[in-house]
């Protein structure tokens with residue numbers, strides 16, 4: 001009988017993705033015991049939001065977490081204290097970062113160096129400076145280091161197998177030439193609803209509100225509308241394909257934030273004032289309509305030329321990008337092996353459940369590696 005595996009998990013972030021992840025985690029113990037010959041004990045040892053945190057001494061039923069967080073008087077730990085707490089936890093420690101926090105992302109090397117594995121949908125660590133990217137993979141056991149493992153499938157295309165596919169292509173010696181498509185669930189939803197191929201469509205500002213309500217947007221929707229979310233995803237894919245992209249602002253990125261709202265303080269005020277600019281988006285739509293086309297927000301990395309760009313383009317209504325539905329992403333990999341017919345991945349690119357699925361699947365991968 002193999003020795004049992006004990007896994008100590010800390011979850012930070014319990015918003016749209018975090019809630020769904022916790023629900024998937026509560027099912028995982030029984031799934032793992034059916035699919036693995038090694039008995040695995042999963043312990044949730046810490047749960048935290050930006051304001052509160054709960055520490056568990058031992059395995060706790062996950063169903064009570066909302067009321068426990070609410071009644072907790074503990075504040076969240078700093079990233080350094082959290083790394084310390086986790087490295088002393090019984091069994092193998094895993095951090096699940098369901099936030100979009102930059103300072104937690106900046107601390108990933110410290111977690112990894114202390115033997116803590118990380119799974120996350122947070123794009124910040126992989127799309128900030130190239131230096132941070134190098135430090136992370138120099139420390140990680142699935143990089144060139146000896147620390148914890150790190151997986152981040154949901155940082156691009158939510159749960160769609162985008163990163164794992166790209167890694168498989170690269171590791172098996174294919175040559176990536178170009179990556180292009182629709183990389184934002186929010187932008188896909190906005191343009192599919194604002195200018196459907198069948199005609200009609202809602203007001204742009206109203207669709208932005210709906211995208212937020214549906215949990216597709218970043219915590220602040222301006223991070224989607226300014227193109228930076230797509231630029232971050234392209235940075236991650238370009239780096240995986242071998243380009244040393246400096247940062248997500250080192251290539252052309254079109255922002256849809258009206259100039260007049262660039263300095264608005266809060267996300268709420270921004271959303272309140274956005275309807276003042278619906279006419280401009282309507283003009284854009286009518287311009288495309290006159291040509292029998294629709295407008296969509298796309299991105300591309302030309303790996304051969306070492307270039308990337310993000311912005312609006314017009315498409316014929318019969319084009320696969322024009323015909324996307326809901327929050328669907330479509331990502332095409334042009335490679336030496338696939339030639340002119342790219343490998344294409346398509347499906348929901350945002351939303352709590354599909355994003356949490358990618359995080360939970362990464363967690364399972366790490367657990368299996370932590371024999």
Ligand SMILES: NC(=O)C1=CN([C@@H]2O[C@H](COP(=O)(O)OP(=O)(O)OC[C@H]3O[C@@H](n4cnc5c(N)ncnc54)[C@H](OP(=O)(O)O)[C@@H]3O)[C@@H](O)[C@H]2O)C=CC1
Pocket residue numbers: 012013014015016017018048049050051052076098099100101104121122123154155157158185215216217218219349350351352355
């Ligand atoms: N939503 C989606 O469809 C997708 C999201 N992602 C990524 O997933 C991550 C989470 O997104 P989502 O769930 O939608 O965002 P939410 O805004 O719904 O949730 C974020 C959570 O993180 C918590 N948080 C923020 N800062 C800290 C901190 N310093 N310490 C502890 N907790 C913190 C927030 O706490 P509080 O409640 O106190 O504010 C909140 O619980 C983001 O990185 C996003 O880019 C990736 C793919 C798709």
Ligand SMILES: N[C@@H](CC=O)C(=O)O
Pocket residue numbers: 155156157158183184185186187216217218224229349350351
């Ligand atoms: N805000 C993002 C969430 C997933 O990364 C998007 O809309 O794609």
Ligand code: NA
Pocket residue numbers: 153154155156157158159160161162163358
């Ligand atoms: Na993905």
